[in-house]
Amino acid sequence: MNDSIVRIPLFERADWEFSTIQRAYDAIETIALGDLGLSVYPNQIEVISTEQMLDAYSSVGMPVFYKHWSFGKQFARNQGMYQAGMQGLAYEIVINSNPCISYIMEENTATMQALVIAHAAFGHNHFFKNNYLFQQWTDADGILDYLEFARNYIASCEERYGDAAVERLLDAAHALMGQAVDRYPRRRPADLRSEQLRARERRDHDERMFNDLWRTVPGQGQVRADPSTEETRRAILQLPQENILYFLEKTAPRLAPWQREILRIVRQIAQYFYPQSQTKVMNEGCATYVHYRIMNRLHETGRITDGAMVEFLRSHTNVVFQPEFDDPRYSGINPYALGFAMMQDIERIATAPTEEDRAWFPAIAGNGDAMGCLREVWANYRDESFILQYLSPRLIRQFGLFAITDDAAAPEMRVEAIHDERGYKRIQRALARQYDVSHIAPDIQVVDVDLAGDRRLIVQHRARNGVLLDARDAAQVLQHLADLWSYDVLLKEIDPSGESVLKEHRASPRPGIAQALFG
Amino acid sequence: MHIVDRRLNPSGKSLANRQRFMRRAKAMVRKAVHETAGQRSITEGDEGGEVALPAQGVHEPSLHRAGSGGMREYLLPGNKRYVEGDTLPRPPGGEGGAGSEGSPDGEGEDDFRFALSRDEFVELFLEDLDLPDLAKRRLMEAEAPVWQRAGYAVSGSPSNLALTRTVRNSLSRRIALRRPKLDEIARLAEEADAAEAAGATQEAAELREKLARLRLRASLIPFIDPLDVRYKRFDPHPRPVAQAVMFCLMDVSGSMTEHMKDLAKRFYVLLYIFLKRRYKNVEVVFIRHTHVAQEVDEETFFNSPETGGTVVSTALEEMIRVIGERYPADSWNIYAAQASDGDNTASDNDRTAGLLTQTLLPACQYYAYLEVGRDADHFPPGFIRRESDLWQTYAALIAAGAPIAMRKVSHRRDIYPVFRDLFARKDAGQEAALS
Structure with a gap:
């Protein structure tokens, strides 16, 4: 970088215009791609107003989304909170798409716009493009087109089958959204663009091939395997199946084709957001670290004024503030604070390690290439594996982390581990578990269908550590499941070790959803 | 990099979602509106405002683990005095040591509060009411009458002349009666002149005669006839x-x-x-x-x-x-x-x-x-x-x-x-x- 020409500040006042943003973007881009070696999708920066930000909030940040009352509820809640001054708005929203779209608010000052560009357009963008989970599970090229398709498809269903029918179906599908992701890759590549084509082709094919005579051809029954044996039944139905919406889409006996398509849409969208929930700490840590480095670099080279730097630091320290557990403000571990601290810690270990660090992290300690380590980390880990690997004893001491177990059978809770030699490993593991999806989400699977009898669907919850499902919600979700399945449903909560049944829930279908087939 | 200014895009993208939500929660909102209205002072009787709905009413259920029971593990920051093996009592009200930690899905069970616009408020307030x-x-x-366009009339004030319609009628009449066109007459006159100049007197005389017939015909069939004329017609309509x-x-x-x-x-x-x-x-x-x-x-x-x-x-x-x-x-x-x-x-x-x-x-x-x-x-x-x-x-x-x-x-x-x-x-x- 040529220091002689960059000494002029990018802006000196709080207000900004489009040329200011362009100048700031160019300066930030030089640092991000040059000094930090980031690799990003092309950026698209969109300036929006407060009200549009509230709009975006209520459609999970996406620019296009189908219509449903729950988004209206979200909007009403956010608007109420915002107007009452109980909640500020995010400075930005960034969408994992190619090109990467960042929304920035018009109310932001010039400093905040620079911060937001560094944070979202480079930090998050780099993470989206390079992290293995996003590469594996999401299709940044196709998501916007797919959402457009989803919105139009659902709108056309509302026209053809009525708002009420679609709303009921979406209610049911949303209730099962948490059980609608494939946790392990299947054969199907994630390509949402061809999803639309396939949806159309499936319908066309069904219409072309329909011939009532096929029903009367003899001999059909003989080739079919006997579904009464459990083994063949499980093979035909692909059981056990933890993706309940997938199972319903493929096998629910009385759903109409459009209803299956909508279940598919909800499932695809759930899958798209699945990596985001597993990389909160890393994603925010990466973006916060990137904006911190960039803003400091801008300040060092005189491109932002001291005043702007103070404004940035104030906002930055607010974001990475971690209240302690006995603080009334405490509401869990702040992913920004933990992520940023860990990224900085890796930088420190790479450049100025202590003896302890050399013992704990022999692979990276003192190798001098902080950005190289970080880029490798951002590409190949998710929160759980990242914490397990890189949470250093020094950070455990700094945060004063301690683990508590609460056994319902014991009279009191017990401190299991603190920040001492014996506790480091246990704390690493315990914190990693808090970010492990397979540990947080209940383990629920469709295990069997009574095909020969009353077609009852049997779902199983393996209750880890004896923690049962929230009974009230479980009953409601099970009701939705029964409506979709259109026969009785039985949910067994079993103890994973002894396989003994701890609790059973049952539900019978209400008329409504399945009737659409005959309507 | 592109910068796009979206501020001028139509806002209210969530309106359809909001209406769906209102429809869904209508019975509850109506009840809340009447309760709220009772607490208000008169002067702000028809303002919009915040209403509270019971959280369970618009709850979206999901399968998640219960907030208590079984074996649980918490990891907290800010240890100052505990050492391994200490026991501590469960905090009252909440389970686990997580002080003010919310329920697992991050949503509290408080009432759901949101703001209604003035129109929505009044709409719900006066729902199902009508003037007797x-x-x-x-x-x-x-009523007071208001004048509205109602087609065309053959008579009327000159200021209401419907020009297009009049000319259209005249055109069709002229075509139907085969009124010679002006350029047709001009062309014939030129041909006659040319024939005369060429010395073809016989032919020129025929052309002249034909020309005279056409001119007579054009003068007998008027360009605009009173029959063609149309006026815009206005009817009085009662308006409440x-x-x-x-x-x-x-x-x-x-x-x-x-x-x-x-x-x-x-x-x-x-x-x-x-x-x-x-x-x-x-x-x-x-x-x-x-x-x-x-x-x-x-x-x-x-x-x-x-x-x-x-x-x-x-x-x-x-x-x-x-x-x-x-x-x-x-x-x-x-x-x-x-x-x-x-x-x-x-x-x-x-x-x-x-x-x-x-x-x-x-x-x-x-x-x-x-x-x-x-x-x-x-x-x-x-x-x-x-x-x-x-x-x-x-x-x-x-x-x-x-x-x-x-x-x-x-x-x-x-x-x-x-x-x-x-x-x-x-x-x-x-x-x-x-x-």
Whole structure:
């Protein structure tokens, strides 16, 4: 970088215009791609107003989304909170798409716009493009087109089958959204663009091939395997199946084709957001670290004024503030604070390690290439594996982390581990578990269908550590499941070790959803 | 890098979602609106505002693990004094050591609070209410005509000439009658000249003759004939008068307590919100009376005490005077609501009845009488204990077929039901009169 020409500040006042943003973007881009070696999708920066930000909030940040009352509820809640001054708005929203779209608010000052560009357009963008989970599970090229398709498809269903029918179906599908992701890759590549084509082709094919005579051809029954044996039944139905919406889409006996398509849409969208929930700490840590480095670099080279730097630091320290557990403000571990601290810690270990660090992290300690380590980390880990690997004893001491177990059978809770030699490993593991999806989400699977009898669907919850499902919600979700399945449903909560049944829930279908087939 | 300015994009993208939400939560929102309305002061009666719904009502269920029971593990920051093996009691209320940690999905079980716009508020507030049939019938009579285009006419004022239509008619007539075109005549004249110049006299003579025939034909068939002419036609259309005046009549004599005035005020506010929804322009006239009546402003109407006897007919006379001066019945929809504790000087009852039936009721769209009672002697609406003078007078009028709506109210909570009762959508033919 040529220091002689960059000494002029990018802006000196709080207000900004489009040329200011362009100048700031160019300066930030030089640092991000040059000094930090980031690799990003092309950026698209969109300036929006407060009200549009509230709009975006209520459609999970996406620019296009189908219509449903729950988004209206979200909007009403956010608007109420915002107007009452109980909640500020995010400075930005960034969408994992190619090109990467960042929304920035018009109310932001010039400093905040620079911060937001560094944070979202480079930090998050780099993470989206390079992290293995996003590469594996999401299709940044196709998501916007797919959402457009989803919105139009659902709108056309509302026209053809009525708002009420679609709303009921979406209610049911949303209730099962948490059980609608494939946790392990299947054969199907994630390509949402061809999803639309396939949806159309499936319908066309069904219409072309329909011939009532096929029903009367003899001999059909003989080739079919006997579904009464459990083994063949499980093979035909692909059981056990933890993706309940997938199972319903493929096998629910009385759903109409459009209803299956909508279940598919909800499932695809759930899958798209699945990596985001597993990389909160890393994603925010990466973006916060990137904006911190960039803003400091801008300040060092005189491109932002001291005043702007103070404004940035104030906002930055607010974001990475971690209240302690006995603080009334405490509401869990702040992913920004933990992520940023860990990224900085890796930088420190790479450049100025202590003896302890050399013992704990022999692979990276003192190798001098902080950005190289970080880029490798951002590409190949998710929160759980990242914490397990890189949470250093020094950070455990700094945060004063301690683990508590609460056994319902014991009279009191017990401190299991603190920040001492014996506790480091246990704390690493315990914190990693808090970010492990397979540990947080209940383990629920469709295990069997009574095909020969009353077609009852049997779902199983393996209750880890004896923690049962929230009974009230479980009953409601099970009701939705029964409506979709259109026969009785039985949910067994079993103890994973002894396989003994701890609790059973049952539900019978209400008329409504399945009737659409005959309507 | 592109910068896109989205600020000018149409906002309100969530409107469809919001409407779906409102439809979903309608019953709950309606209940919340009425509860909220009861707590408000009168002046902000028709503002929008925040309402609270029970959280469970619009809950979105999901399968998640319960908040208690079994074996749990917490990891917390900020250890100062604990060492491994310490035991500590469970914090009261919440399970686990996670102080103020919310429920697992991050959503509390508090009431769901959100803001309604003024329109949404009033919409829910006045849902299922309608002007009584009586008023609708009258509404159709009180019209001002408005002129609307209605096709074409063969006669009319020159300023209304429909040029395009006229020329079109003329064109088709000219084509049908084979009127020679101007360039046709010009071409023939040129050919004749050319033939003459070439010396072909025979041919030139034929052409000249043909030309003369064409010219004669063109002069006989006019370019525009009176037959072609069309005028724009306008028809008068009746348009309902979109302005209303609301008369608030109240007895302010000593027997009216603050409580009674408060009840009356609430009723007036409801009526005002209601009329405001139907008419673009609503004016309010306050007339208070003791043994004399006077038109006053709102502040004085509700707040300044008066002493004296009670002569209802004075208020009616004052109202007739105001109508005569400022609100002619053919251009204003007149609504009147009278509030009183029911006292009237005995000798005045006949005069009151006369004024009402002969002058006021024919001019009014709607006349409501609200008899307010003391809070202490509360009774369910509709239950009549002792008929007051005024009540008896009006009851007799209603029995004779006069369109007066009357109710008794003695507690704040009755106001809204009574109002709903008065204006609830009714089947045709059913009179909105007696309780």
